[in-house]
């Protein structure tokens with residue numbers, strides 16, 4: 224079992240990672256001063272529930288906790304106000320009080336939604352992240368919790384750190400290939416923004432998605448978590464370097480909301496967004512990353528490498544102007560100076576529009 228302490232300005236919490244981590248829950252909860260009888264509401268989705276809810280519920284019940292469950296539909300569209308409200312109703316009906324805990328059992332959708340429920344129920348109660356996707360190596364750490372608005376991704380949310388992250392990697396064995404790919408986009412992101420050696424390792428060792436298993440998968444998760452944790456340690460509430468974790472997300476989030484939540488997975492949208500951010504970096508810095516053949520590399524995993532058909536560049540620009548990093552409607556993107564070195568740059572609308580048109584026209588030549 225791998226153990227980490229996630230440190231932020233407001234909180235420190237343990238992260239347990241490995242096959243069978245769920246079995247450590249009772250011991251961990253006692254260390255967190257949760258006495259038997261504490262009410263726990265597991266929030267999960269309708270794909271994860273039939274696979275893992277019974278095991279988690281039984282583990283908690285055997286340790287003497289008073290366990291309830293609420294199941295949301297799976298998929299990005301479920302990160303909605305309606306489901307947020309339904310979870311709050313469930314918490315009230317189960318009689319959760321300020322000593323109760325919410326357990327987020329699922330991928331980033333469940334983690335973000337359940338975390339936001341916890342952040343706001345009775346003005347904030349404790350919660351635990353139990354990630355079940357590769358992507359959630361990112362979402363379960365760092366305390367960003369949110370729901371989507373039809374006008375923009377993650378627009379309603381909070382910073383609310385969990386009490387613990389319990390990441391049972393045995394749960395990943397049932398993850399569909401598309402979701403493995405989606406999570407791998409955030410692994411690539413972590414390497415590109417902070418770690419040239421890890422990037423070189425990825426290029427050498429993960430040639431296709433089939434390589435993403437066993438020890439190599441475990442290493443990707445561990446490195447991704449360590450990079451994420453180091454950024455969050457420096458800047459919990461995104462007043463500075465935390466924005467680097469948004470590499471690929473300015474266009475990525477615009478694509479997700481413009482296409483309709485769930486059409487692309489989050490990782491697919493971020494992959495396209497990273498390729499666009501690389502194009503902008505090349506144009507702005509007057510340099511080339513051609514030797515890295517990024518589009519070819521991404522395509523080898525099955526990522527989309529160009530804008531989906533039918534999207535108007537000016538509409539994407541409008542969405543990007545509404546991104547949380549933008550100030551007074553000026554787009555701020557995370558750009559790649561070198562592999563492992565990024566910065567946030569303000570960009571003029573007319574240049575961005577021209578680069579979006581160029582990106583739309585080139586159909587994955589990067």
Ligand SMILES: NC(=O)c1ccc[n+]([C@@H]2O[C@H](COP(=O)([O-])OP(=O)(O)OC[C@H]3O[C@@H](n4cnc5c(N)ncnc54)[C@H](O)[C@@H]3O)[C@@H](O)[C@H]2O)c1
Pocket residue numbers: 268269270271274297298299302329330331332333335355356357358359361362363364365366367368377394395396397398399402405406409489490
């Ligand atoms: N808070 C953050 O810092 C942060 C970071 C990155 C991404 N996110 C958010 O995370 C979300 C994406 O998360 P995700 O990719 O995990 O999506 P997800 O939660 O929708 O899970 C993807 C799919 O896999 C299924 N699934 C989950 N675990 C499974 C398992 N073990 N076996 C089989 N199927 C399983 C789910 O039911 C779902 O259909 C997005 O909303 C994104 O904005 C948040």
Ligand SMILES: O=C(O)C(=O)C[C@@H](O)[C@H](O)[C@H](O)COP(=O)(O)O
Pocket residue numbers: 361365367376377409461465466468469472547
């Ligand atoms: O933790 C962060 O900070 C990130 O930016 C991680 C991203 O991968 C994640 O998608 C996050 O939810 C984006 O945050 P947002 O503030 O741009 O909505």
Ligand SMILES: [Zn+2]
Pocket residue numbers: 361409472489493
């Ligand atoms: Zn992301």
